[in-house]
Amino acid sequence: MNKVAEITTTFFGYLKRPDLYPELRRKIWKNLFNRSSALRGKEEAEIWCKNLAVSEKDFIEKVLKITFAPFHDIFPQEYEAAVQAQEKAPIKMGGAGSLSVIYYINEFAKAQSSVETGVAYGWSSFAALASLVSRNGTLYSSDMPYILQNQSEDFVGCVIPEKYKNNWDLYRFADKESLPKIFEKTATFDVVHYDSDKTYDGRMWAYKILWDKLRNGGVFMSDDVGDNAAFKDYCEQNSRKPYIIEFDGKYAGVIIKE
Ligand SMILES: C[S@@+](CC[C@H](N)C(=O)[O-])C[C@H]1O[C@@H](n2cnc3c(N)ncnc32)[C@H](O)[C@@H]1O
Structure with missing residues (x-):
């Protein structure tokens, strides 16, 4: 096109x-x-991430102090069914980040309420819910449909196992509309995972309001933090201690709220 x-x-x-x-x-x-917001500060962000980056295993074992096993080894049947569900979907959407990190941050926080932005096929939702359902917790998700793909809404969350869906509350709007609706349902969260509007300005707006809703001791995660300098600037401006995790050639940022 x-x-x-x-x-x-x-x-x-x-x-x-x-x-x-x-x-x-x-x-x-x-x-x-304001067209320059997507890649603002990308070069400095990539160098910053590269200097700080650790592996998934090191982050999970040394920082969270949990013995690491890859997510797909813990839930092999559900994972295989999810791969098949994605293969059957006629729509191409955004892919998964580190499922292991998402799963283990929910375990670490013993999460009852988690919020995520950006669902697409639902890989991150699957990983968060795999932990949340063991405590009958809830995942609140915000996701705007892919406008260029008819029918995309039918496949949002298609990799999430059916048995997890009672614990999932999805808001199909842009974050600026979804998040206030989600905050009406729950005032504080144990885990935040940001994976939607990746522009610098989109991140800076969302990071602040999501951080304010995170409980002390909770975990904040953002995907693709090497795309621009928003996560780096946010950490530096607010004196947050970041952990950077390299996965599949990309970087995720995590902050534990002290
Ligand atoms: C990278 S995908 C999410 C991948 C997902 N977290 C996973 O692990 O499978 C990004 C998603 O965010 C949605 N999105 C983009 N901008 C958004 C916004 N402003 N508000 C809500 N959702 C948005 C996209 O439509 C897409 O579904």
Whole structure:
């Protein structure tokens, strides 16, 4: 699809969804006046991440002090079914980050209430729920559909095992609309996982309000923190101690709230 066709299809996709009009207004504004936010400070962020990075295993064993086993070894049948569900989906969506880190931060926090932004196929939701269901906890998720793909909504969360879905509460709006609705349901969270709007400004807006809702001792995680300098700047400006985990050539950032 060429650029003009993509913009036109996106625009008419939004027009069919009145619940996403606020996001459409923000996207138009951003494209007219603030186009540089996606990659702002990428080069310095990548160097910063590379210098701090540890493996999943080292983070889980040395920081969380939990014996590490890869997520797919702990839940082999559910994982295999999830891979097949993704293969059957006719829609291409964003992929998974470190399922092991997501699972173990929920275990570490003995989470009852977790919040995540960005679901797509639902890999991160699957990993968080695998821990939460053992305590009958709840995962609150915010996810805006892929506007360019008809039918994408039917496949959001398609890799999540059916037996976990009673513990899952999904809000299908942009974060700026979903998060206030989620906060009406629960005032504080044990775990936050951010994996939606990856622009610098999107992250800076969400990090602050999500951090304020995290309980002391809770765990904050953001994916793809080498994409721009938002996570680095957020940590430096607010004196947070970050852990950077390298996985599949990408970086996730984690902060434990003291
Ligand atoms: C990288 S994917 C999430 C992958 C998922 N966490 C996983 O592990 O499988 C990003 C998702 O965030 C959604 N998204 C992007 N911008 C958003 C926004 N402003 N508000 C809510 N969701 C958004 C996308 O539509 C997509 O479903």
